[in-house]
Amino acid sequence: MRLSDLSEQSQVSIATIKYYLREGLLPPGHLVNTTQADYDESHLRRLRLVRAMVQVGRIPVATVREVLTQVDDESLSRTIRLGAALWALPRPAEPEPEDPAVLAARREVDLTLARIGWNDAAEIGELSPIYRELITSVATLNRLGYPLDADDLTPYAEQMEQTAAHDLDRMERHTTPVEQVESAIVSAVLFEPVLLSLRRLAQEQEATRRFGL
Amino acid sequence: MRLSDLSEQSQVSIATIKYYLREGLLPPGHLVNTTQADYDESHLRRLRLVRAMVQVGRIPVATVREVLTQVDDESLSRTIRLGAALWALPRPAEPEPEDPAVLAARREVDLTLARIGWNDAAEIGELSPIYRELITSVATLNRLGYPLDADDLTPYAEQMEQTAAHDLDRMERHTTPVEQVESAIVSAVLFEPVLLSLRRLAQEQEATRRFGL
DNA sequence: ACAGATGGGATAGTGGCACTATTCAATGAG
DNA sequence: CTCATTGAATAGTGCCACTATCCCATCTGT
Numbered sequence: 001m002r003l004s005d006l007s008e009q010s011q012v013s014i015a016t017i018k019y020y021l022r023e024g025l026l027p028p029g030h031l032v033n034t035t036q037a038d039y040d041e042s043h044l045r046r047l048r049l050v051r052a053m054v055q056v057g058r059i060p061v062a063t064v065r066e067v068l069t070q071v072d073d074e075s076l077s078r079t080i081r082l083g084a085a086l087w088a089l090p091r092p093a094e095p096e097p098e099d100p101a102v103l104a105a106r107r108e109v110d111l112t113l114a115r116i117g118w119n120d121a122a123e124i125g126e127l128s129p130i131y132r133e134l135i136t137s138v139a140t141l142n143r144l145g146y147p148l149d150a151d152d153l154t155p156y157a158e159q160m161e162q163t164a165a166h167d168l169d170r171m172e173r174h175t176t177p178v179e180q181v182e183s184a185i186v187s188a189v190l191f192e193p194v195l196l197s198l199r200r201l202a203q204e205q206e207a208t209r210r211f212g213l
Numbered sequence: 214m215r216l217s218d219l220s221e222q223s224q225v226s227i228a229t230i231k232y233y234l235r236e237g238l239l240p241p242g243h244l245v246n247t248t249q250a251d252y253d254e255s256h257l258r259r260l261r262l263v264r265a266m267v268q269v270g271r272i273p274v275a276t277v278r279e280v281l282t283q284v285d286d287e288s289l290s291r292t293i294r295l296g297a298a299l300w301a302l303p304r305p306a307e308p309e310p311e312d313p314a315v316l317a318a319r320r321e322v323d324l325t326l327a328r329i330g331w332n333d334a335a336e337i338g339e340l341s342p343i344y345r346e347l348i349t350s351v352a353t354l355n356r357l358g359y360p361l362d363a364d365d366l367t368p369y370a371e372q373m374e375q376t377a378a379h380d381l382d383r384m385e386r387h388t389t390p391v392e393q394v395e396s397a398i399v400s401a402v403l404f405e406p407v408l409l410s411l412r413r414l415a416q417e418q419e420a421t422r423r424f425g426l
Numbered sequence: 427a428c429a430g431a432t433g434g435g436a437t438a439g440t441g442g443c444a445c446t447a448t449t450c451a452a453t454g455a456g
Numbered sequence: 457c458t459c460a461t462t463g464a465a466t467a468g469t470g471c472c473a474c475t476a477t478c479c480c481a482t483c484t485g486t
Contacts, residue, residue, distance in 0.1 A: 003462065015446050018463075028463095035453045035462045048357050054444080056353055058271070061444070079424045086413060118418050130417070134410035140269055141407070144261050146399050148407070155379055157411050159372050164415035166368055168423060186359050188416065192409055194354070194361070197347035198370050199408075200299060200401060202377035204343070205331050207397075210381060211292045216433065228475050231434080241434095248433040248482045267473080274473070 001039045003029070010047050017047070024065050025050045049182060057189035071181045078177055082184045086130070104147070105138035111150040116157050163195070214252045216242070223260045230260070237278050238263045262395060270402035272302065284394045291390055295397045299343070302401060317360070318351035324363040329370050376408070 007014045020026040026046055029037030046068075053059045053067070070076070070084040096102055109131075138148050171183045220227045233239040239259055242250030259281075266272045266280070283289070283297040309315055322344075351361050384396045 013446080014462095016444085019445060021463085022465095031463095033453070033462095035451090037462075045358070052353060052357055056350070079420060082420055083417060086417070113414075118414065128414070128417070130410050130413045134407065134414065137269070137403070137406040137410060140265060141399065141403055144265055144399060144403070145258070146396065146403070152383070153407075153411075156376065156408060157415070159376055160408065160411040160415045161419075163369065163372055163412055164419045167412075167416055168419050170365070172423075183359065184416075184420075186354065186357060188413060190350070190354055190357070190359070193350040194347060194366075195369060195373065195408075195412075196405055197343050197350060198366075198373040199376055199380075200343045201326075201331065201341075201347065202370070202373045203380055203397075203401065204296060204299070204341070206374070206377045206381050207292055207295055210385075217431095226475080229473085232474060235435085244434090246433090246482070248480090250433070 001043070002036065003039070006039045006043060006047065010044060010051070012047060012051060020047070020050060023061055025061065025068060049185070052190050053185070056193060059189065067185065071178065071185070074177075078180065081177070081181050085181055085185055086188055099139065101139040101142040102135060104142055105135050108148060108150045108153060109134055109138060112153040112157055115150060115154055116161065118157075167191070214256070216250065216252070219252045219256060219260065223257060223264070225260060225264060233260070233263060236274055238274065238281060262398070265403050266398070269406065272402065276302065280398065284391065284398070287390075291393065294390070294394050298394055298398055299401055302398075312352065314352040314355040315348060317355055318348050321361060321363045321366060322347055322351060325366040325370055328363060328367055329374065331370075380404070 001009075003014055003017060006012075007017055010017075017026065021028060026043060029039040029043065031037050050064055050068075053064045054061060059067075067085050070081055073081065073084075076084065138153075141148055167187045171180055171187060174180050174183045214222075216227055216230060219225075220230055223230075230239065234241060239256060242252040242256065244250050263277055263281075266277050267274060272280075280298050280302060283294055286294065286297075289297065351366075354361055380400045384393055384400060387393045387396045
């Protein structure tokens, strides 16, 4: 498969594919000679993943490159690769440790995590960008006048625990390690719009039920 | 409160506040005279909401303006205002009706909605941008080789139904209509990072539990 | 009264980012 | 043999959320 074929099948312009090649989001094709390269199904698949992360997940190109580096590093164990890929995903937003809104957020989050038995998460929490992102988000809501305490958070955390179980079930349907890690990314990033749309539909539904038109 | 005070209290630069005033995201202050205006708590509150939507929710400024227009239109009923504000939020992404991936997605989504009794949503679905966004997202996953059928979607939809019930409970704690609509926006937009962080934490937890390190 | 800060309006500039277009030389298909 | 294609390199585009600068009327503190 040549560049033009890859472009046609993926509906991605040649210029953009070249750009991805340059940026290292797509491995180079097998060079038949100086001016011709061969691409296969794995390129097509990778290209679709990149497009999805960039367009659907709105992930910066530089971040996509980092994530894919983890995915392709065969020296790492499955869990590590999975975790590394997910850790590379969140947008960095370091919480100010002195900010009272942050302190309050941290207290309620830790309480919530302890309550539902994610103590490990709280212990290594400092290291996890996801944990820090959670703190930052809750702190933002605090500042806006919409405080969340552990009582608010706990039911949501319990629901997400169920959701995560479904996610992992889906992931385990895939066999090869690369597929599993890809599936984790898809699940973490691309499945989010689905979940959120479902939530908003449910909100509409529930609002109509409670308030009428 | 003068512009500089508003800037200081909100930690938003004067230049940016002027920009928001120009763009109509913030109502003008009460003009004391030709060169001096007075701002109050409502401006501070609105400014925080705008910042949150733009920075946390990554909502384009033009969209924020549309949403706020709905929020401020007192001629509309509560449910309509709420719905209108939420309808203005999603990024537009029109599904191609002929695309087989879209057709398959629509079939499974409709089946899911019918199954859990959101028939209203399916009926007026065509009109709802959220419904269309859901179709588009599922279609994208189809194309990527991660098909979702109604069996996959239904448990997620049921979980989001519970989540929405919590959301509405939280909303009803607020009394005035403006506060309620604001709360709906906060819940729809700003609470999303919290939910998604919880889901990823749960995924980490569950992955470690299943696969070990 | 007067210097310096402040306000609003208008206009132009900046920086980040995801592309997109152009040019070039080497090559391959018809 | 000719024209399209390829990879590499480089420059340009378009969007968007700010940001900076002027201008000048007016307020504030002394």
